[in-house]
Amino acid sequence: MSTSTAVRQPRLKLKKTTGDQLFSLALIAPTLLVTIVFIIVPVIDSVIKSFTEYKIKNIISGAPGEWNNFENYIKLFEGGKLWPAVIHTLLFVVGVVLAQFVLGMALAVILNSGLKGARFIRSVMMMPWVVPTIISALVWMWIFQPQYGLLKYAVSVITGGAVSDFAILNDPNTALLGVAVAALWKQVPLTTLLLLSGLQNVPDDMLEAATIDGASRAKKFFAIVIPYMKSVISIVVSMAIIENFKQFPLIWTMTGGGPSESTTTLAVLSYREAFVSNNLGSGAAVTTLWMLLMIVVVAVYRKLFQAEDMN
Amino acid sequence: MKRVLALVLALCLALSLAACGGGNSTSQPAGGSETGSSAAEAVLTEEITIKFANYALLEDGYTEFWEGVKSGFEAQYPNITIEWVTAPYGEITNQVINMAGGGDMVDMMFGELDWIPTLEDAGLTVPVTSVLTEEYLADFYPSVLESCKVGDEIYGLPMYISPFILYYNKDLFEQAGLDPNTPPTTYDEMLTMAESLSKLTTADGNPVYPFGQTTASVAVSGASLTGMVYNFGGTVLDENGQLATGNQGLKDAFTMLQTLDEKGYNPQNAKLKDLRQLFATGQLAMYYDQSWGFNGVSSINPDAASFTASAPALKGGSGDGASILQGQVLLYMDNGDLQREACRLLTEYMLTEEVLVDYITNITPAYPAKQSMADMELNPVLQGAAGSIDNLSSAPFVAAQADLNLELCTLAQAVTVSDTDVDTAIANFEKTASGMVG
Numbered sequence: 001m002s003t004s005t006a007v008r009q010p011r012l013k014l015k016k017t018t019g020d021q022l023f024s025l026a027l028i029a030p031t032l033l034v035t036i037v038f039i040i041v042p043v044i045d046s047v048i049k050s051f052t053e054y055k056i057k058n059i060i061s062g063a064p065g066e067w068n069n070f071e072n073y074i075k076l077f078e079g080g081k082l083w084p085a086v087i088h089t090l091l092f093v094v095g096v097v098l099a100q101f102v103l104g105m106a107l108a109v110i111l112n113s114g115l116k117g118a119r120f121i122r123s124v125m126m127m128p129w130v131v132p133t134i135i136s137a138l139v140w141m142w143i144f145q146p147q148y149g150l151l152k153y154a155v156s157v158i159t160g161g162a163v164s165d166f167a168i169l170n171d172p173n174t175a176l177l178g179v180a181v182a183a184l185w186k187q188v189p190l191t192t193l194l195l196l197s198g199l200q201n202v203p204d205d206m207l208e209a210a211t212i213d214g215a216s217r218a219k220k221f222f223a224i225v226i227p228y229m230k231s232v233i234s235i236v237v238s239m240a241i242i243e244n245f246k247q248f249p250l251i252w253t254m255t256g257g258g259p260s261e262s263t264t265t266l267a268v269l270s271y272r273e274a275f276v277s278n279n280l281g282s283g284a285a286v287t288t289l290w291m292l293l294m295i296v297v298v299a300v301y302r303k304l305f306q307a308e309d310m311n
Numbered sequence: 312m313k314r315v316l317a318l319v320l321a322l323c324l325a326l327s328l329a330a331c332g333g334g335n336s337t338s339q340p341a342g343g344s345e346t347g348s349s350a351a352e353a354v355l356t357e358e359i360t361i362k363f364a365n366y367a368l369l370e371d372g373y374t375e376f377w378e379g380v381k382s383g384f385e386a387q388y389p390n391i392t393i394e395w396v397t398a399p400y401g402e403i404t405n406q407v408i409n410m411a412g413g414g415d416m417v418d419m420m421f422g423e424l425d426w427i428p429t430l431e432d433a434g435l436t437v438p439v440t441s442v443l444t445e446e447y448l449a450d451f452y453p454s455v456l457e458s459c460k461v462g463d464e465i466y467g468l469p470m471y472i473s474p475f476i477l478y479y480n481k482d483l484f485e486q487a488g489l490d491p492n493t494p495p496t497t498y499d500e501m502l503t504m505a506e507s508l509s510k511l512t513t514a515d516g517n518p519v520y521p522f523g524q525t526t527a528s529v530a531v532s533g534a535s536l537t538g539m540v541y542n543f544g545g546t547v548l549d550e551n552g553q554l555a556t557g558n559q560g561l562k563d564a565f566t567m568l569q570t571l572d573e574k575g576y577n578p579q580n581a582k583l584k585d586l587r588q589l590f591a592t593g594q595l596a597m598y599y600d601q602s603w604g605f606n607g608v609s610s611i612n613p614d615a616a617s618f619t620a621s622a623p624a625l626k627g628g629s630g631d632g633a634s635i636l637q638g639q640v641l642l643y644m645d646n647g648d649l650q651r652e653a654c655r656l657l658t659e660y661m662l663t664e665e666v667l668v669d670y671i672t673n674i675t676p677a678y679p680a681k682q683s684m685a686d687m688e689l690n691p692v693l694q695g696a697a698g699s700i701d702n703l704s705s706a707p708f709v710a711a712q713a714d715l716n717l718e719l720c721t722l723a724q725a726v727t728v729s730d731t732d733v734d735t736a737i738a739n740f741e742k743t744a745s746g747m748v749g
Contacts, residue, residue, distance in 0.1 A: 056433035059412040075746055147578055147589055148517075170580040172729050256528030256717070259580050259724040260731075275405070276530075277714040277747060278429055 043291070050284035058280070065281055072285035081261070081269055082286075086293065088176060089245065089265040093297070096180050096187070097240045103184065104191030104236070109221075111192070112199045122193070129189040137253035140182035144169045144254075169255055172262035179251050179263055186250070187243065191236055198232030199225065234305050238298060245294045266290040354652040356390060361653050362646075364396040364420040366403040372606075376670045384660050391653050404429065411435055411644070418650045419657070420642040425534060425712055427459060427467045430642055432710035437645045438464040442655050450681045457705040458636035467640035470662060471670075471677035473602035474634035474703055475538035475624055476696035482618040483519060483596045486511055494597070494622035494695070496632070498542075498567055501597070501625055505576045508596040521576045523586040523598025524568065526723035531583060533716020535599055536723055537635055540564040541704050544630030547719065548707045554748055556741045563628035565726050565733050572727040579728055583607075591615055599624070601637045602693055603675040621696035633704040638680065711747040718744045 050072055052065025076082045107125070111118045128136065143150045146167030155166040168178035202225050210220045226233070248267035251257065257264035257272065264272075266286060274283020367373040381393045396417050398406040404426055407417055416435070430436045439448065439459075448456065451469070459467040481491035487507040495501040505521030512518055524539060525532040537547050545560020555561075571577040578589060587604055589595035591611035602621075609615045626632035641661075643654055660666065662680075664687050671677040676690035678700055689697065709715060718740060725736035 056408055056429070056435075059408060060434050062412075079746055080743060145585070146580070147520075147585065147594060148592070167579065170728055172724075256720075258528035258720060260729040261721055272714060272717065276717065277711040278432065279711070 046284045047288050049281055050288045052281050054279075054281035054284070056278050056280070068281070072279075072282045073289075075282065076285055076289070081264065082289070084261060085264050085266050085269040085286075088263060089267070089290075089293070090297075092176060092180060092183075092247070092265055093241060093244045095176075096183050096244045097237060099180070099184055100187055100191050100240050101233075101237060103188050104195050107188065107192040108195035108199050111196055122196070125192065126189045128186050131186070133186065133249045134253055136182055136186045137250045140178070140185070141169070141254050144178055146170050170259060172260045175255055175259060175262045179254050182250055182254065183244065183247060187240065191240065194232060194236045195229070198229040198236075201232075202228045230305070234302070237305070238301065241298055241301060242294065245290075245297070266293070353649055354391070354656065355388070357649065358390055358392075359649060359653045360392045360394050361419060361650065361657060362394050362396055362417040363657075364398075364403055364407045364417045364422075366398060366400045367421060368395055368397045369399055372674060376674060380661055380666065383666065384657055387660065388653075388656060391656070393657070407435070408433060416644050416646055418644055418646050419654050420644070421470075422467075422640060422642055424459065424467060424469070424636065424638045424640050425530065425716070427640065427642065428461055428708035428710050428712045431461045431466045431708075435644055436466050436642045437651075438466060439468045439641075439643060440465065441645070442643045442651045443468065443658060444655075447659065450683050452680060452682060452700065454700075454703045454705065455636060455638070455680050458638070458703065459640060460705070461708055467642050468658065468662075469636075469638035469640050469680040471667065471675070472636055472638040472680045472700070473677050474636060474696075474699045475535050475599045476602060476634075476693075476699055477597055477622045477624060478590060478600055478605065478608070478692075479597035479620055479622060480590065480593065480595070480618050481620050483508060483511060483593065487596075491620070494620065495625060496622075498625050498627040502570070502574075502576075505571075505574070505596075509574070509576060511596075513593050517594055519593070520578050520589060520595045521597065522571055523581065523589065523595050524571070524577055524723075525581055525583045525586055525599070526568070526577075526720055526727060527580050527582040527585070528717055528720045528724075529582055530713040530716040532723075533713075533719040534635070534637065535583070536564075536719045537706055537716070538599065538624065539568075539627075541633045541635055541706070542624050542630050543567070543627040544633070545628075546706070547715070548709065548748065550707060552707045552709050552748060554741060554744055556737050560628055560630055562733060562737065563630075565722060565736065567627060568723055569726040569733060577727075580724060587611065590619075593618075602677045602690075602696070605676050605690070605692055606674070616692055619692045621693055623696050623699040623702065631702065633702050634699060635706045636703050639677075709748045715744055715747050718747065 049065055051067060051070065053068040053071070054065030057063075058065055111122055115121070131139075144152075144167070146152060146165070146169070151168070152164075152166050156164045168174045168181075206224050206228075207220055210224055215223070246267055247265070248271060251263050251265060251268055252271065255263040257268040266289070270283050270286040270290060273286050274280050277283075365377060368377055377395075381395075385392060396406065396410070397403075403420075403422065407420055407430075410417060411433075420430075420436075422430075427436070448465070448468075452472075455469050455472055456465050459465050459469065477494065479494050484491040484494075484504075487504070487510070489504055489507060495504055501522060508519060508521035525535050540547055540561050543560035543563040545558045545562070545564055546555050547561065549555040568577070572579065578585065578595070581589075583600060583604060584607060586595060586598045586600065587607040588611055590598055591608045605615070605619065608619065624632045624634040641658060643651065645651065664679075664684050667679070667684070668687055671679065672688055672690050676693055678689065678693065678697070679685065679687055721743075722736050722740040725731040725739065726733055729736075731739075
């Protein structure tokens with residue numbers, strides 16, 4: 001018998017629960033690190049900068065911004081651009097999210113109804129979603145182009161030449177609608193796919209029981225399908241709200257915020273303040289307000305639409 | 312075993328993330344401590360790399376010229392290497408700023424005249440007088456250098472220039488019964504001619520717009536609108552860079568835009584690229600553009616040279632048709648005497664007739680910025696507007712120039728697509744733009 005086995009060192013032994021907790025902590029560490037480094041720190045940094053005079057020269061010289069007595073916020077509230085931007089943002093988000101949900105659900109129901117070629121349609125339908133946003137914007141700009149665009153031509157042909165100057169992006173009353181159409185084209189496919197997966201998880205036995213009980217299609221849809229899909233709908237709509245709140249490339253490329261600022265949303269205003277005016281502090285102030293508004297909207301939505309466990 | 316494996320994977324992820332954030336700048340140290348004449352001697356012998364930020368390398372048609380500059384210069388100065396720093400047009404300033412923020416500053420940059428105030432305000436660029444001699448700069452048109460000033464210093468050196476000039480379609484003029492060799496010289500003449508031109512249609516029945524002035528929400532449209540204000544003898548900023556919206560020229564220019572819109576003469580809310588497309592396809596009889604805009608026209612219609620001619624900007628109100636300078640400029644950063652000296656050699660190599668002639672005659676039609684190159688061959692379509700160079704006004708810069716330009720577009724859209732009266736629109740412009748100046 002050797003001495004090493006005779007005098008065995010006592011092993012450090014943790015309680016099982018402590019070991020499990022440490023193990024969980026180690027597993028979650030990368031996620032925590034990513035969240036802190038790439039989300040929490042930049043958000044805090046941005047909020048701090050929103051209270052300072054912070055311009056490009058601060059980036060170059062490494063000098064911190066100077067506290068400027070809420071001047072960024074005061075200028076924003078007095079400048080006359082903030083409230084129209086808030087209204088345009090809310091209009092865009094509410095309009096697109098509602099239309100996106102209705103269209104997505106309608107398409108999902110159609111694709112779930114045993115339609116011949118549904119798998120093929122589902123594949124083709126995803127194409128707009130995989131097209132880069134900038135390319136989508138350019139394609140729609142070409143379609144909407146007022147002098148030689150496809151839509152102008154189509155409207156002219158359909159109306160027999162009665163409407164020959166249809167220009168959706170040139171009219172301040174319709175420009176946001178034009179951008180919304182492009183946003184819907186791009187976003188509806190993913191919504192449809194997610195809702196379709198939710199639809200396919202609605203238990204058939206419940207639907208069959210309801211059919212035997214004589215429930216109409218509408219009754220089954222609203223009393224069984226929708227409640228069973230609540231958690232999927234909740235996620236889909238939350239994602240859509242966030243996606244459209246932060247929609248920038250589509251709007252900037254298609255209209256640059258015009259005409260007459262009619263498509264200037266908070267995203268566009270933030271970009272203009274930070275990277276066109278080169279006033280990063282003011283841009284951060286818009287971003288802070290924008291983030292707060294988004295948090296409120298998502299919180300209200302989550303409160304109104306609390307998912308229930310159907311089981 | 313599974314736990315150990317999961318832990319190792321998590322550790323790898325965490326370590327790889329930490330590694331992502333640990334990059335150090337690999338920039339070379341600033342170019343030495345030599346000063347004055349010692350730098351001039353050292354630049355001929357020491358190994359030097361010029362970091363040159365240039366978006367044009369990524370654009371079709373321009374790469375050959377710039378690679379030719381690199382190979383020609385490096386052959387002449389074998390100890391100096393040009394290292395390109397590239398990014399798309401819209402991203403190059405952010406690229407240069409971010410690099411400088413990370414301690415890696417480029418030595419030179421090729422860019423737009425309108426980028427000067429942003430880069431000067433950022434403390435990135437140095438006056439060109441700290442790179443080039445007074446004697447060398449004396450060869451440039453004084454009005455051209457004046458247009459590159461921020462305060463009393465010149466911060467950019469134009470490689471080639473153009474005011475906003477009037478391109479017109481000689482064939483359409485002829486079809487409308489107008490003399491194709493007599494373009495309008497005033498806005499009133501233009502309106503008279505527009506009446507005839509507006510009756511034309513293309514072969515496939517599309518209407519012909521008589522006149523094009525860009526008003527879409529992009530910064531260059533704002534620059535073009537500023538040029539139009541100068542045509543009327545007006546101004547947007549006074550010589551101190553403060554808003555000057557009370558002048559008659561500014562009001563006259565936007566009243567003219569409203570008139571053009573009411574008559575349906577000007578394509579609404581169009582970008583320059585839309586106007587080029589319309590002009591190239593015979594749907595636009597005349598329009599304002601930078602000289603190199605013809606490049607875009609001829610890329611759509613290779614026969615465009617056969618029907619295109621140019622003329623100086625129109626005179627309006629009490630104005631004399633003055634325009635503002637547009638140009639592509641060289642900007643310099645301070646990485647030490649040796650680097651500046653190398654930039655001087657590169658500049659002097661590039662801005663010669665021998666190197667530039669093909670580029671500004673055929674590739675990007677423009678006018679030379681140097682007086683000694685005044686007699687060089689021009690692209691034939693630019694001949695009609697050649698006198699424009701003598702009627703340039705210097706528009707003052709502000710740091711938020713690009714945003715101010717966008718605000719001018721909003722003003723133009725207010726009097727056109729939004730049907731706001733001119734006085735109200737100017738008052739609204741003053742309110743929003745006042746926060747951008749001073």
